[in-house]
Amino acid sequence: MKQETVAGIQPLTSFAASLRWQDIPQEVQRKAEDLAVDWFGSVLAGQNARPVRALASFALSQGPRQGDCEVIGQRAGTSPMMAAMANAAASHVAEQDDVHNGSVFHPAAVVFPPALAVAQSIGASGERFMAACVAGYEVGIRVGEFMGRSHYRIFHTTGTVGTIAAAAAVGNLLELTPQQMQHAFGSAGTQAAGLWEFLRTAADSKQLHTAHAASAGLAAAYLARDGFTGAQDIFTGPQGMAAGMSTDADASRLTDGLGTRWATPETSFKWHASCRHTHPAADALLQVLERNQLTPADIARITCHVHQGAIDVLGPVVSPATVHQSKFSMGTVLAIAARFGHAGLTEFDEQFLAPDTVALRDKVHMVLDDEVDTAYPRRWIGKVTVVTTDGRTLHGRVDEPKGDPGNTLSRQEITDKALRLAAYGCDVPEEKVRAAVQGLWDIAKARHVVRLIG
Amino acid sequence: MKQETVAGIQPLTSFAASLRWQDIPQEVQRKAEDLAVDWFGSVLAGQNARPVRALASFALSQGPRQGDCEVIGQRAGTSPMMAAMANAAASHVAEQDDVHNGSVFHPAAVVFPPALAVAQSIGASGERFMAACVAGYEVGIRVGEFMGRSHYRIFHTTGTVGTIAAAAAVGNLLELTPQQMQHAFGSAGTQAAGLWEFLRTAADSKQLHTAHAASAGLAAAYLARDGFTGAQDIFTGPQGMAAGMSTDADASRLTDGLGTRWATPETSFKWHASCRHTHPAADALLQVLERNQLTPADIARITCHVHQGAIDVLGPVVSPATVHQSKFSMGTVLAIAARFGHAGLTEFDEQFLAPDTVALRDKVHMVLDDEVDTAYPRRWIGKVTVVTTDGRTLHGRVDEPKGDPGNTLSRQEITDKALRLAAYGCDVPEEKVRAAVQGLWDIAKARHVVRLIG
Secondary structure, three states: OEEOOOOOOOHHHHHHHHHHHHHHHHHHHHHHHHHHHHHHHHHHOOOHHHHHHHHHHHHHHHHOOOOOOEEOOOOOOOHHHOOOOOOOHOOOOOOOEEEEEHHEEOOHHHHHHHHHHHHHOOOOHHHHHHHHHHHHHHHHHHHHHHHHHHHHEOOHHHHHHHHHHHHHHHHHHOOOHHHHHHHHHHHHHHOOOOOOHHHOOOHHHHHHHHHHHHHHHHHHHHHHHOOOOOOOOOOOOOOOOOHOOOOOOEHHHOOOOOOOOHHHHEEEEEOOOOOOHHHHHHHHHHHHHHOOOOOOOHHHEEEEOOOHHHHHHHHHOOOOHHHHOOOOEEEEEHHHHHHOOOOHHHHHHHOOOEEEEEHHHOEEEEEEEHHHHHHHOOOOOOOEEEEOOOOOOEEEEEOHHHHHHHHHOOOOHHHHHHHHHHHOOOOOHHHHHHHHHHHHHHHHHHHOOOOOOO | OOOOOOOOOOHHHHHHHHHHHHHHOOHHHHHHHHHHHHHHHHHHHHOOOOHHHHHHHHHHHHHHOOOOOOOOOOOOOOOOHHHHHHHHHHHOOOOOOOOOHHOOOOOOHHHHHHHHHHHHHOOOOHHHHHHHEEEEEEEHHHEEEEEHHHHHHHHHHHHOHHHHHHHHHHHHHHOOHHHHHHHHHHHHHOOOOOEHHHHHHHOOHHHHHHHHHHHHHHHHHHHOOOOOOOOOOOOOOOOOOOHHHHHEEEEHHHHHOOOOOOOOHHHEEEOOOOOHHHHHHHHHHHHHHHOOOOHHHHHEEEEEOOOOOHHHHHHHOOOOHHHHOOOHHHHHHHHOOOOOOOHHHHHHHHHHHOOOHHHHHOOEEEEEEEHHHHOOOOOOOEEEEEEOOOOOOEEEEEEEOOOOHHHOOHHHHHHHHHHHHHHHHOOOOOHHHHHHHHHHHOOOOOOOOOOOOO
């Protein structure tokens, strides 16, 4: 582990415990609101997915029949842990939730659900709820960066580090002291789990990972409030998270620019409904098609010049068997983007095994690219080489895929995306979704956080 | 990873799904009953421990107010997940629960609580309950052996592999198909977590590890029943448990002698109330003291010749600050054993910082021993060298510490231990404990598993 600039974890625990809304710059506040609305679309999009229904049904069966904590899309409320479990599962199935590039971490799915459940349980104000979420983002992103690329090769960072992000958000809401926050991090990190192995057979574990991270991190914070202790340094200790699950952890990342560098606005929105590793190449391909006025029929071969992480995650998916797995197939994603100009949820559902998709899919290849790999994970560069059927070789390149901070979505685009996702995935009437989205845009002004869907 | 004899995991999933009481040899059935009664003592001993109270209180607050699943020592029942969480936490605090040497795994704490909760929830027969527990032992022990010594250096195997053991037991009760059991293992293993880092500051994570393993494994089995899928091979897959958390995993161990070699009766009872790594040396020291009629005052120096695992776990504990940490201090354990002839719960509580204990503690040293280390973890040999104040050098050696299969406890000793632990740790009247113990000895004859404490 690199330890050139070892910072103790006290700055991180103090920051997480003490962060309040008024301490957060306005542009960060606005981005947090953007992320909240964007998250809400994803949680609605996931409502009817089979794995989500199974997890929500299990959570409801283990909790009380009534409670203040909303299981989004359902009438019944339950306890904080069970609501966090169900909502976190729903957040991460449509592959439309946000991502922080540098940490390869999806904060929304593991931050908003536990924070919302606890805010509803204790009647927190909108400002307290939103500040807690920013604490979860800032901490989770830094711990994700700390764990490094070696971690992500085997472990789903959103599942592992998600426990810490959830504990930070919930601990902030519960007004833990810095010392209690350290114990919460210890209890969260010692439950950190999530292996990529499930991808090989398109299994449902991704939703379990976010459900687990949200509920385990929430439990860690409640336990710390009640005096339950955890490791003093679960991150860099000799038998801690990095020792067990990373070979390139960098302790200086844990507290990098804390309070001056805001990591929350570095978070990207997802535009295509697929694994983020496919987005740079998809955008670069769309650029080639547009500039050269090509159609899919003109394409003989597509070479994607990618970072190693893309090969690790997407490489095993050669012939996707399910819609979900197809979102981890570079070939399928590029084929759908080329055919429809955008790889959306409906397109995947209806077209992932269509003959035209499969034909184009099998013309797509990935190669490791030094420039792209070196820039990653700070920057996700998209580079493709397209060979046309008439023998031309064309190059596409994007430095920031759509949704990245330098190429972000407008509030109108975020609202539209949320409404589109809700229409796709849930049975809540559109006027209720519109009201809930409007409520979320104004959440920081709410005296108390109540049910999002009235 | 060693793969000389790679066996697919199908034999393990089929075994776990199909095992029934009549398939189990009588001596294994009897040992399973011994282990059940021995576990019951530990869960009662833990009732009033602060971390257990915090975890049980959290679990009850997140579950329903009523339910068929007993939180042992409390009147209220709850849901299966919450009862499993509370009882698993209580099982592992007194350091008196069982251990399987070869896997360095404590099966009782993560097998009996989830199986009991589910058996009570579905009204399973005593035979079904006990067969499920044997399935949990047989599977968990083999997965622990598979993960190897490298895993245990950083990870608390009972926490990580405990998820699989719990899933096997619960999955057996829920009558999963072998295919569903494979999914349950996938969902359990991708939640596998538990880091030793907490020991450094005597934090409470050990109880969280068993609570987490029991509840996560239980959830995995319920989810599999409802169609939720998991990795096909969470054990040996390239992004599975061994890839992420072991450098010496041995795939042949997963199915070693399945159905012919019974691992359950290889499990040891704990006699001293301390970390099992201290027991061989404690027994060897007691042998020296007895044979030479020595008192603690005669001792100038004690050298324990130990395996590397003992140094890894006990080495950091130089000056224990809490009763619990003192059970991981080789010096403290040997001092208490020498002073009282047995290192029991009461002796630790009252004497771990007594001047006579500390004086003797600081005369104890550990050195790595080739013979002991090579035999470990199959055999836990105890070797000590004692230098007396009058200049003699004396050697003690035990090949099987008390409680090991070759030096086991009688049913009377097991009953007495359970009653002693109950008297130590809980407020349940003795006659109720006696009735419950008697009920557990006869549990396999029960038509339905009901509350253990009436």
